[in-house]
Amino acid sequence: MSRGSGLNMSRRIRRSPYTDRVEQCGVRGFTVVNHMLLPKAFQPSVEDDYWHLREHVQIWDVATQRQVSVSGPDAAQLVQWMTPRDISRARIGQCLYVPLVDEHGGMINDPVLLKLAEDHFWLSIADSDVLLWAKGLALGRGFDVRIEEPDVSPLAIQGPRAEDLMARVFGPAIRDVGFFEFAWFDFLDTRQLIARSGYSKQGGFEIYLQGGHLGSTLWDELWQAGGRFNITPGCPNLIERIEAGLLSYGNEFTLQNNPLECGLAHYCSVDGSVDYIGRDALQEIAQSGVERLMRGVLFDGGPVQTVAAPLPVFVGDQQVGQVTSGIWSPRLQRNVGLSMIERGYWDAGQDIEVRDTAGVDRPGSVSLLPFE
Amino acid sequence: MSRGSGLNMSRRIRRSPYTDRVEQCGVRGFTVVNHMLLPKAFQPSVEDDYWHLREHVQIWDVATQRQVSVSGPDAAQLVQWMTPRDISRARIGQCLYVPLVDEHGGMINDPVLLKLAEDHFWLSIADSDVLLWAKGLALGRGFDVRIEEPDVSPLAIQGPRAEDLMARVFGPAIRDVGFFEFAWFDFLDTRQLIARSGYSKQGGFEIYLQGGHLGSTLWDELWQAGGRFNITPGCPNLIERIEAGLLSYGNEFTLQNNPLECGLAHYCSVDGSVDYIGRDALQEIAQSGVERLMRGVLFDGGPVQTVAAPLPVFVGDQQVGQVTSGIWSPRLQRNVGLSMIERGYWDAGQDIEVRDTAGVDRPGSVSLLPFE
Numbered sequence: 001m002s003r004g005s006g007l008n009m010s011r012r013i014r015r016s017p018y019t020d021r022v023e024q025c026g027v028r029g030f031t032v033v034n035h036m037l038l039p040k041a042f043q044p045s046v047e048d049d050y051w052h053l054r055e056h057v058q059i060w061d062v063a064t065q066r067q068v069s070v071s072g073p074d075a076a077q078l079v080q081w082m083t084p085r086d087i088s089r090a091r092i093g094q095c096l097y098v099p100l101v102d103e104h105g106g107m108i109n110d111p112v113l114l115k116l117a118e119d120h121f122w123l124s125i126a127d128s129d130v131l132l133w134a135k136g137l138a139l140g141r142g143f144d145v146r147i148e149e150p151d152v153s154p155l156a157i158q159g160p161r162a163e164d165l166m167a168r169v170f171g172p173a174i175r176d177v178g179f180f181e182f183a184w185f186d187f188l189d190t191r192q193l194i195a196r197s198g199y200s201k202q203g204g205f206e207i208y209l210q211g212g213h214l215g216s217t218l219w220d221e222l223w224q225a226g227g228r229f230n231i232t233p234g235c236p237n238l239i240e241r242i243e244a245g246l247l248s249y250g251n252e253f254t255l256q257n258n259p260l261e262c263g264l265a266h267y268c269s270v271d272g273s274v275d276y277i278g279r280d281a282l283q284e285i286a287q288s289g290v291e292r293l294m295r296g297v298l299f300d301g302g303p304v305q306t307v308a309a310p311l312p313v314f315v316g317d318q319q320v321g322q323v324t325s326g327i328w329s330p331r332l333q334r335n336v337g338l339s340m341i342e343r344g345y346w347d348a349g350q351d352i353e354v355r356d357t358a359g360v361d362r363p364g365s366v367s368l369l370p371f372e
Numbered sequence: 373m374s375r376g377s378g379l380n381m382s383r384r385i386r387r388s389p390y391t392d393r394v395e396q397c398g399v400r401g402f403t404v405v406n407h408m409l410l411p412k413a414f415q416p417s418v419e420d421d422y423w424h425l426r427e428h429v430q431i432w433d434v435a436t437q438r439q440v441s442v443s444g445p446d447a448a449q450l451v452q453w454m455t456p457r458d459i460s461r462a463r464i465g466q467c468l469y470v471p472l473v474d475e476h477g478g479m480i481n482d483p484v485l486l487k488l489a490e491d492h493f494w495l496s497i498a499d500s501d502v503l504l505w506a507k508g509l510a511l512g513r514g515f516d517v518r519i520e521e522p523d524v525s526p527l528a529i530q531g532p533r534a535e536d537l538m539a540r541v542f543g544p545a546i547r548d549v550g551f552f553e554f555a556w557f558d559f560l561d562t563r564q565l566i567a568r569s570g571y572s573k574q575g576g577f578e579i580y581l582q583g584g585h586l587g588s589t590l591w592d593e594l595w596q597a598g599g600r601f602n603i604t605p606g607c608p609n610l611i612e613r614i615e616a617g618l619l620s621y622g623n624e625f626t627l628q629n630n631p632l633e634c635g636l637a638h639y640c641s642v643d644g645s646v647d648y649i650g651r652d653a654l655q656e657i658a659q660s661g662v663e664r665l666m667r668g669v670l671f672d673g674g675p676v677q678t679v680a681a682p683l684p685v686f687v688g689d690q691q692v693g694q695v696t697s698g699i700w701s702p703r704l705q706r707n708v709g710l711s712m713i714e715r716g717y718w719d720a721g722q723d724i725e726v727r728d729t730a731g732v733d734r735p736g737s738v739s740l741l742p743f744e
Contacts, residue, residue: 006401007379008412009679011696012499012622013403029378031385032404035499035622040380103511108504127384127407129501132480136505139475139649140512250384250407277511307381308391324383 013037016063017153017215021223025233033064033127039235046305047330049232050239053202057161058234059222062199062206063153063215068111068130071120074143079113079121082134084259084268084276090115095180095195098123099259099267100130105281106255107262108133110247112197114182114208122208124154126249137277151212157222158204161229166205168225170194174205187221188214199236201244201370238305238327242336245296245369252294252324252338260285261340263294263369292321292340296371299335299354299364303328306337313339314353314361320345323354329371335362336371385409388435389525389587393595397605405436405499411607418677419702421604422611425574429533430606431594434571434578435525435587440483440502443492446515451485451493454506456631456640456648462487467552467567470495471631471639472502477653478627479634480505482619484569486554486580494580496526498621509649523584529594530576533601538577540597542566546577559593560586571608573616573742610677610699614708617668617741624666624696624710632657633712635666635741664693664712668743671707671726671736675700678709684727685711692717695726701743707734708743 007013007030014036016022022039029041039061043049052058070079080087083098090096092115100108100123109130111123123130135147157166166174170185174194177183182195193208209218223231247253253262260268260282270286272279297313304311306326313321326337337354345352348368353361379385379402386408388394394411401413411433415421424430442451452459455470462468464487472480472495481502483495495502507519529538538546542557546566549555554567565580581590595603619625625634632640632654642658644651669685676683678698685693698709709726717724720740725733 006413008401008403010403010620010623011678011680011682012620013680015680029380031380031382041378102507129504132501132505133508135474136508136510137512138508140509140514142512248382248384251382306383308383308385308387310383 007032016061017209017212018061018063018155018219021216021219022061022233027233034066034125036064036066038062038064039233042233042235046238046327049234050237050330052232053159053200053234053237053240055160056230056232057157057159057165057226058232059219059226060156060158060234060236062156062236065124065154066149067152067208068123068125068134069120069148069150070123070134070145072145073119074145075119075121078134078138078143078145080274081276082137083113084270084274084278084282086269086274087113088274092117093181093183095182095197097267099262099264100133101259101278101282102255103278103281105258105278105285107249107253107257107259108255110249110264114193114195122152128249151210153209153212153215155207155209155218155222156198156204157207158198158200158234159202162204165222165226165229165231166194169221177205188217190214199246200240201246202240238325239329239336242325242327242338243329243331243371245338245371247294247338248325257340258282258285258290261290261292261294290343292342293346294369295321295339295341295346296367296369297321297323297337297339297352297354297364298332298367298371299337299352299362301335301356301360301362304335304356309357311337311357312355313341314355315345315351320352332371335364338369341366388433389581389584390433390435390527390591393588393591394433394605399605406438406497408436408438410434410436411605414605414607418610418699421606422609422702424604425531425572425606425609425612427532428602428604429529429531429537429598430604431591431598432528432530432606432608434528434608437496437526438521439524439580440495440497440506441492441520441522442495442506442517444517445491446517447491447493450506450510450515450517452646453648454509455485456642456646456650456654458641458646459485460646464489465553465555467554467569469639471634471636472505473631473650473654474627475650475653477630477650477657479621479625479629479631480627482621482636486565486567494524500621523582525581525584525587527579527581527590527594528570528576529579530570530572530606531574534576537594537598537601537603538566541593549577560589562586571618572612573618574612610697611701611708614697614699614710615701615703615743617710617743619666619710620697629712630654630657630662633662633664633666662715664714665718666741667693667711667713667718668739668741669693669695669709669711669724669726669736670704670739670743671709671724671734673707673728673732673734676707676728681729683709683729685713686725686727686733687717687723692724704743713738
């Protein structure tokens with residue numbers, strides 16, 4: 001199967017405020033997230049893109065990270081009900097990675113929560129309609145909240161030179177923003193929320209642009225200022241994200257998975273001190289122990305890249321996992337992948353075999369995440 | 373802007389049970405609906421596809437029409453709460469087109485409802501996560517229901533020869549299935565639900581295949597039997613669907629639109645006899661009258677085809693609408709489009725102008741739907 005195919009456009013597949021610029025930069029492919037275009041390829045290769053991201057700075061259209069705004073008297077109560085993570089001590093100006101689960105503990109989404117005020121939150125979401133989930137819960141329970149998708153379109157600046165570039169455009173105060181914190185900065189007579197965050201481990205910021213009509217202007221400002229830092233257009237990089245152990249909803253996990261097996265136990269309160277949807281289910285799973293656990297796998301042979309179908313992982317004749325995202329790491333000079341691994345086989349160093357699309361079993365081993 | 377661009381594949385963009393066959397048939401493009409691939413182009417042109425659909429028979433992978441199964445003691449109560457359409461007299465074996473709206477009357481989706489039993493329904497959905505909406509409502513309100521996405525993947529047989537083809541594969545009893553009704557038929561020791569329905573006005577059936585592993589076998593059986601009827605692979609045809617006045621969620625309307633302005637008043641009870649989410653809002657809108665109404669527009673000049681951006685519709689200097697889906701009709705020898713038109717301008721025959729992507733205003737007129 002080819003890695004890509006034609007994508008037919010329509011109003012239903014929304015353009016972002018940055019799509020014009022992305023096209024002018026010669027984007028070579030998109031995917032669709034939250035009914036919106038996400039660029040997926042610019043550089044000659046994913047490898048070129050990877051090395052550049054580790055050394056310089058990139059500008060990413062991540063407007064598909066739509067915001068679900070929850071505000072009003074019952075906002076905090078609703079948000080806490082939606083996540084196993086204890087948010088009672090969250091501060092205004094803080095970003096929190098929050099698994100959302102259903103009554104069986106199944107993953108609904110894994111957004112970043114931004115606390116704007118005691119009674120106002122944004123959920124910056126992965127690919128599922130959290131807006132409908134939140135609205136349904138609120139309407140059913142009779143919560144006094146307002147839930148909407150505001151005109152907010154994140155633009156990411158990622159890479160080791162991100163801070164220097166951002167300081168040139170938004171001033172030196174940007175350097176004081178801590179990791180997974182946000183603050184407000186001036187841009188063309190508007191106030192814009194900027195967080196130190198992003199879907200890479202190379203450092204950087206996300207500008208939660210309010211006002212889509214400013215998209216091209218914001219892009220151009222950053223692009224111009226970025227010239228001295230060797231800026232290029234980019235997008236979440238498959239090699240970098242796998243090496244960093246960053247998961248993708250719909251790829252590594254779905255509604256059929258619970259956050260504990262996803263390796264997100266750290267974000268789940270299971271001691272009974274917090275009440276949320278799926279608490280009983282997660283407590284039960286925590287007590288009996290998970291059946292499988294998110295791990296990395298390293299495996300031999302020539303470069304692979306997963307597309308639609310996961311690659312089965314075996315120990316002897318027994319399937320113990322499936323590589324849901326996998327690719328050649330030019331740095332480690334091996335293939336790297338993400339896979340949940342069955343209990344009894346998930347220790348680091350466990351020998352496994354990954355069956356490639358040609359049916360060849362490739363020797364490999366289980367690794368902790370992130371990869372070293 | 374080009375009509376298509378590369379689509380990058382991943383597990384998150386789900387393949388359907390028919391995608392293997394669709395690729396073997398030389399599909400030239402996809403779109404993404406409900407996190408799954410929907411084929412969008414096979415024939416040399418949309419026009420070739422259009423004429424073939426009107427004269428012969430086609431096989432369409434419409435597995436993206438995912439089912440939201442609602443069952444249990446409170447199933448009927450939940451489903452009625454979700455739609456303005458009175459379903460109290462719905463019969464088992466019936467299909468009903470049901471707008472789903474939120475508390476403001478905004479469109480959540482416009483699925484086909486299949487009543488399988490007094491306490492079991494399927495919602496065959498357009499492109500939004502109705503599963504999360506229904507689960508949220510049920511959980512919030514404490515309804516005793518089970519809500520899930522079953523392993524059901526519709527395959528459509530459309531066109532004037534559809535009935536003859538289906539009778540060869542499933543037996544003559546298929547001819548007795550009425551429009552928007554369904555019945556159960558044998559296929560390889562399984563019982564399969566087949567409805568007389570589909571996203572065209574050329575007649576046909578949809579097989580709600582239960583068991584994705586049977587996908588290729590079902591496709592092959594129909595393909596072989598269809599040889600004598602000049603079967604081709606197809607997909608919802610933009611010309612045919614616009615001429616027929618068939619709307620597309622996300623294109624013609626969104627959460628920002630109410631069903632009355634979408635031209636769906638016929639499916640909305642506003643006399644107070646039925647209780648549902650958004651009833652007060654719809655009653656108010658019905659009383660004051662809608663601000664705009666779904667219409668067809670016919671317009672001159674060379675062939676156009678809408679992609680992402682709607683085409684503005686003017687009367688003099690005033691914008692009175694936007695063509696959200698539009699294309700050249702080889703039968704009418706004019707461009708046809710779907711547009712909501714502002715009050716005061718929606719009468720059939722009203723002169724309008726449609727501004728194309730080059731900025732040229734093209735003379736045209738308002739039409740009732742479907743186009744003659």
